Amino acid sequence: MQADLDRTDLQLLRALQDNARLTSGELAQMAHLSQSPCWRRVKKLEDDGVIGGYHAGLNRRALGFGVLAFVMVGIDHQTEISSRAFEDAVCAIPEVVMFHGISGPADFILVVVAKDLDAYSDLLQRKLHRLPGVRHVQTHFSLQEFKGQLGGLPVPVA
Numbered sequence: 001m002q003a004d005l006d007r008t009d010l011q012l013l014r015a016l017q018d019n020a021r022l023t024s025g026e027l028a029q030m031a032h033l034s035q036s037p038c039w040r041r042v043k044k045l046e047d048d049g050v051i052g053g054y055h056a057g058l059n060r061r062a063l064g065f066g067v068l069a070f071v072m073v074g075i076d077h078q079t080e081i082s083s084r085a086f087e088d089a090v091c092a093i094p095e096v097v098m099f100h101g102i103s104g105p106a107d108f109i110l111v112v113v114a115k116d117l118d119a120y121s122d123l124l125q126r127k128l129h130r131l132p133g134v135r136h137v138q139t140h141f142s143l144q145e146f147k148g149q150l151g152g153l154p155v156p157v158a
Contacts, residue, residue, distance in 0.1 A: 003048050008033065009050075012041060012045065013045065013155045020054045064115055066115060067141065068145065069112045071109065071138070072102075073134060075107050075132075076135050082133045086132050089132055090131060093123075093128075096110050097111050098111035106138065124139070
C-alpha cells in the first residue's frame with residue numbers, strides 16, 4: 001500500500017536517503033520546519049514503514065570481498081514446506097547479501113559476495129549446490145559495478 005506523502009515528507013525522505021546522519025536540527029532546517037514537527041513527521045514515516053531503517057553503506061572490496069555474483073537458482077518443487085526449507089537455508093548463508101523470488105526460468109536470484117573465485121567455488125560446492133531442493137544453479141559474475149548496493153530510490157519531487 002502506497003503511503004500518502006506530501007511535499008515536505010518527500011523532501012525529508014530525499015534528505016535522509018542522501019545522508020541518514022543528518023541531525024534533527026539539520027533536517028528541520030532543510031525542510032523549513034521546527035525540530036518537533038520535523039521529528040514527528042520522521043517518526044510517522046518510520047511508523048508507516050516508509051523508512052525501513054538506517055544503514056551504513058559498506059564497501060565490499062574494503063572488507064575483502066572481491067567477487068560479486070548473481071546466482072540464479074531453480075528448485076525442484078515449490079510447495080510451502082520445500083520453499084520454506086530452501087528460504088531458511090539461504091538466509092543462513094552470510095555471503096548471500098540479497099535474496100529474491102523471481103519470474104522466468106529460475107525461481108530465485110541470490111546476490112553473493114566472496115573473497116575471490118576460489119572462495120566462491122568453495123561456497124558453491126559446499127553450500128549452494130547442497131541447498132534443499134536445488135535443481136540447477138547458474139552464476140553470473142559482476143565485472144564492473146556502476147551503481148552499487150540498492151542505490152537510492154527515486155523519490156518524486158512534489
